[in-house]
Amino acid sequence: VAEPGLHRQIVQDWLEFRAANPNGAVDINCCENDTAGLCICEKCLAWDVADPGQDFDNRVRQSHDNFAALPTNDFRWDPGLGSLSDRYARFYLAVQDLAREHDPDAIVMGYAYGNYRKPPVETKLNENIILGYVPGVRFPAAPDELQERREEWQGWSDAGARLLLRPNYFLYGHNMPYIFAEQFGREFSFCARNGMVGTDFDSLTAMWATQGPNLYMLGRLHATPESDPQAVLAEYYGGFGPAAEEVRAYFDYWAEQSKSIVPRLDGGWHEYVPIMHELWTQEMFAEGARLLASATEAAEGAGVFAERVEFLRLGLEHARLTAEVSRVFAEASGPGGVAQQFSAIARLNEFRKGLEDTNVANLVLLPWLEKRYWEVWPTEELEGREVISRLPMDWKLRWDPEEVGREQRWFDAGLDATDWADVRVDSAWEKQPVGAAWREANGKDFDGLAFYRVSFEAPEALRGRKVFLLFGAVDEGAAVWVNGEPVGEHPFVNPDDWTTPFAMEFTDVARFGETNTVVVEVSDRSGAGGVWKPVLLIAE
Known part of the structure; x- marks a missing residue:
């Protein structure tokens, strides 16, 4: 937020919006959404002011130590940086200064949120900066928490900003x-x-x-x-x-x-x-x-x-x-x-x-x-059907960034998958060690195709009945094979499809009284991905 190029881009976007919407809102949006301040570049760090009693010179090292100590997929390391309120107050002022070259009455909207919720120590604002104050705790609250909220609110007001309550x-x-x-x-x-x-x-x-x-x-x-x-x-x-x-x-x-x-x-x-x-x-x-x-x-x-x-x-x-x-x-x-x-x-x-x-x-x-x-x-797939068993929670996974899995028949029942990674089907792959390993090696979470596989038993007693696999949810789309044969697809079409249960019949390819293998090609293009809810064997 201390980068001048960002300030210029925000103002440029604002000017273009005003030109296209002459009767629209005239405020400049400087609100980050749902995140604490995390930048540790030299420019941003230079804008910070020490909290009372803070080991200010070692705040980056403390943040690194926090990050190293956290479990996989937990990114709450930022408390080591202390309060970043002066940093964000200066950000709002910097954008406002540029905008005033075009409109002396320019209004900047921002947040007082996360690790920049406390009022600034040194920086003074003005009434054309309007901040949404996001309280840090929920109700019912202890008296000391209530008092802390009031002091934070009053501190931002004393710094010169106008405030809206944004809890x-x-x-x-x-x-x-x-x-x-x-x-x-x-x-x-x-x-x-x-x-x-x-x-x-x-x-x-x-x-x-x-x-x-x-x-x-x-x-x-x-x-x-x-x-x-x-x-x-x-x-x-x-x-x-x-x-x-x-x-x-x-x-x-x-x-x-x-x-x-x-x-x-x-x-x-x-x-x-x-x-x-x-x-x-x-x-x-x-x-x-x-x-x-x-x-x-x-x-x-x-x-x-x-x-x-x-x-x-x-x-x-x-x-x-x-x-x-x-x-x-x-x-x-x-x-x-x-x-x-x-x-x-x-x-x-x-x-x-x-x-x-x-x-x-x-x-x-x-x-x-x-x-x-x-x-x-x-779901309607369960009407008139019996739950026989839950498939194992531990599966195997192979990433397919080059999208060659179908061509190379990774879905074959006899394929040796001993070198595939371990994965569970009770959470997205990003939340598991396999996802963390990809992120560490590639600098970002995996998006694309990946193949899941596991073996399960179809009891002999089910012979003569229709059998199905009921998937609790796959994020986002899925193609399914049983014993090397395709049994159906669940495409990602509607926004909630990643949460929707679906059933695939495999009666014609089932091996009753024997071991069966199911393979799922997961297609995930953004956000979390994978088979993230258990799979059931059901029969009609």
Whole structure:
């Protein structure tokens, strides 16, 4: 970001955009997306200012040591660099100076994010630099964390920038009763009183029945930012008429539980999907149901108020069933476990059919996230079919950067693959040692064709039945051979095809009572790649 050529290009792009869109936005976009500051070139390092107590002269060496100590595919080595806020503040000013040659009122948009979230130590900005402040932690938060956020916000304001609030709070919680309305309301009120000129809330997930107080607080304070958060909550609970106090008690319970849950929400905003059942336990759901039953009784016969309490009940049951699927996937194993997983998801999906058009939850987002973590997913290929076994998780892989695998018949059943690399089919190849080895040797992740292969048994008892291989997901496209014969392809056509299960029938080429070999040519042109969910043998 200290490179003058970058500044000139940003301004040139801005000028071209303005010429093509004379009535469009006039601000200059200097926002990096979803990344900390990582550059260690001399120009960027020269723009940095030491944090209090930082071993400033050895910050690059510390970063190298952090990188070396991290596991494969974990790139969070940047804390060794310290705060880069002065670097980014100078970047915004440099772009602004060039832009002012064309427009004295040029406005630069940037972020205060990641390792440049803290306010700058020395650099002063101006009101034509507008920054989206991205808080570093989620709600509910400890008092010292809340105070740190306020000091960061005030520090950027004191440095001269105008600010918009750009948090990720509402991404968390899936469809669970995850409540932090009052704390959020007090933070929003603080920002509104201290120079906030706008907001940008990333991906509101619309879990209305389980997270209603949070969403109501968000909407009300945007309309009337001077409102007291307690008064906003009273207004929300008042919407339940004679059940107002019982509904308050119900959400107060979940707000208290959320305080103990949030420390365990490690990683990204969806990475806790596999452990939802540990965070929101069946005991918690039982107590929530007891409290909500009191609200149901209080609102009985009260028309729309009773309907609103029932809306909450549907959300709670939906959350309970979702957490139950999480538990089954964590605890069930073997073919019998797969059947349990299918059964749990089928119950959840049947319940969700009754929620369509109710706004209880976001029924598009939820399965999209869940398919990333739950290994199998009911599809039409399973109707009337039996799960026989799960194929081994450990396969062999051979890269095909020259795309010669088909011509050289790498799919032949008798091919000697002992020199192929080891790979598993529960994650993308980039996340495994085989992917790390390619990246180390070639300086980037592998994109292109690669061949997977493994052997499995087709029991003699299946003779006379149709047999299929059900792939949990392949990123991106796949061609499949069994015993050297092609059995089908799954092309990457739609954006979500990399998450979609698909089945390939191989009855005509199956060797019942013997060892069979399946080979998959994976075509991956960008991002992660590979057979990243298990493969099942199923029969009809």
